[in-house]
Amino acid sequence: MESRIIGLKGSGKSTLLSALAEGRTDGTIATVRLADERIRRLSEIFKPKKTVYGEFTVMEAVWPDATARKGAMERYLDQIQGAQVFLHVIRAFESPMLADPADPARDLQELDEQFILSDLLAIERAFERARKSPLSDQAKKGLERARDALENDVPLREVEFPDTESQQLRSYAFLTGVPQLLLVNTASGADFQPEALGELVRNRSLVAFPFTEAMEVAQLSEEEQAEFAEAMGLPGPATAIVTQAAFGAMGMISFFTVGEDEVRAWPIKRGTTARQAAGAVHSDIERGFIRAEVVGYEEFMERGSLKACKDSGVLRIEGKEYVVRDGEIVHYRFNV
Ligand SMILES: Nc1nc2c(ncn2[C@@H]2O[C@H](COP(=O)(O)OP(=O)(O)OP(=O)(O)O)[C@@H](O)[C@H]2O)c(=O)[nH]1
Ligand SMILES: [Mg+2]
Known part of the structure; x- marks a missing residue:
């Protein structure tokens, strides 16, 4: 499973990546185990030679600098292609490195708008190309349905396409079609009320916690992590909270195979x-x-x-x- 960490400059993407990687990262990419208490307990019963958890690839997509040259946004949008879920980081702490005060609603809206624009542009280009080589009826209908939604600020992940149309649309890999998990990076000790984002959340799951503290907890042993997370008022170790919520956002579930050789989780679509x-x-x-x-x-x-x-x-x-x-x-x- 492929995920990308998205979010504006300085929002805490790298901090999140290191909290998730628990030390196993080369800087921009990490393989993260899907936390599942059930696998651990099954493993205790079967004592297999091998225990295999579900896994995620997590990659940070670096938001282009305001001073970056033309084409930087296009390259950014390319970087995030291929993800099955976006971990969307939103800053809710005051940063000495950024001029703007924290404003989660503004930032969320900005990235959402970028994605909608990017998809609208892709649709426009598809219609332009269609003047030379015509689209199938189903593709045309699908693209029109998508454009209508986007023009009304509705992301494509909320649109139900008939099967015939969604097959045609798959190759466009629209950004707003990818499920998202909202991760709010709070100042330590601060409470975050999701209501602050109001309608902007739409139907996305949202988890708020201070990433810097989650990163500290992630340095500890597995046994200590849960205990310290609780003592620090975190909802749990970052790997557990984020992987489970991301998994849910993708509409995935796990089934298990068990035995003396191997106890293993298999991620599948619901x-x-x-x-x-x-x-x-x-x-x-x-x-x-x-x-x-x-x-x-x-x-x-x-x-x-x-x-x-x-x-x-x-x-x-x-x-x-x-x-x-x-x-x-x-x-x-x-x-x-
Ligand atoms: N106070 C506070 N600072 C944080 C928190 N999370 C990250 N920071 C700081 O904010 C700065 C940016 O964090 P990064 O994790 O590098 O953010 P990023 O989104 O990867 O930034 P870019 O890759 O440059 O877009 C770093 O100096 C962090 O230490 C937080 O929860 N609280
Ligand atoms: Mg970074």
Whole structure:
């Protein structure tokens, strides 16, 4: 999974990256583990040779300097292509390095407007090119629907396109189509009221905490992090808060495979069927799918072993169209 940290100059993007990376970063990019207490507990039960968490790639996209030469904004917009989720950083602390006082609403609005403009421009260019090589009807309809929304300040992630249109639009990789998580960087000890941003939040999840303190907590051992985060009044260690919220914003869930060799989390889109989900594990399992044996995480934890689940009848047999739910432990039967 790919994410990008976006946000205006000096908002705290690099600080967030180092808090998330817990020391494992080369400066602009880090691989961050998707915090999941359930995997840790399953691992305690199975004591597998290997425990695998979900992972995110997190990359900082550096906001262009006001003094940067022409084309800097275009390069910036290129840098953020390919992300499945944006971690949108908003400054709510007074910075000695910046002339402007903190104004989260102004900053949020500025970046949102940039994204809308960028998408409108892409649509305009698409219509221009269409004069030479015409667009399909579906593409044209999709682009018109997108333009109408954007002209009314509605980001494309809020627009429901018919399947035929959204397929046509995928190649444009519109910025406002990407889900966002709002991360407000507060001054330490300061409370942040999301109401301060009012309507601007739209339907995005929002988490507020002081990044500098989160970065300090991230230097500690795993055991100490939760304790210190609580003592400092943070909602939790940065990796836990941010990865879980980002995961939710993308509409992703996890299912688990368990055993003596490996306990592993598999991130999938909500709504994925058992057979499609098998493809995440191995294409052979998807192709040779026979059935899935499924038990919910809580049901499993109450019984403590797969055998006990089977004996008490909570281990279900599901077919290929079954929609996998968050936290389910899945064992595939397949033949190749
Ligand atoms: N007071 C305070 N200062 C912070 C906080 N977070 C970041 N800073 C400071 O603000 C400055 C900018 O932070 P960065 O993390 O480098 O911000 P950035 O968004 O990566 O900046 P650019 O990459 O230049 O756009 C640094 O001097 C930080 O120490 C915070 O929560 N409180
Ligand atoms: Mg930076």
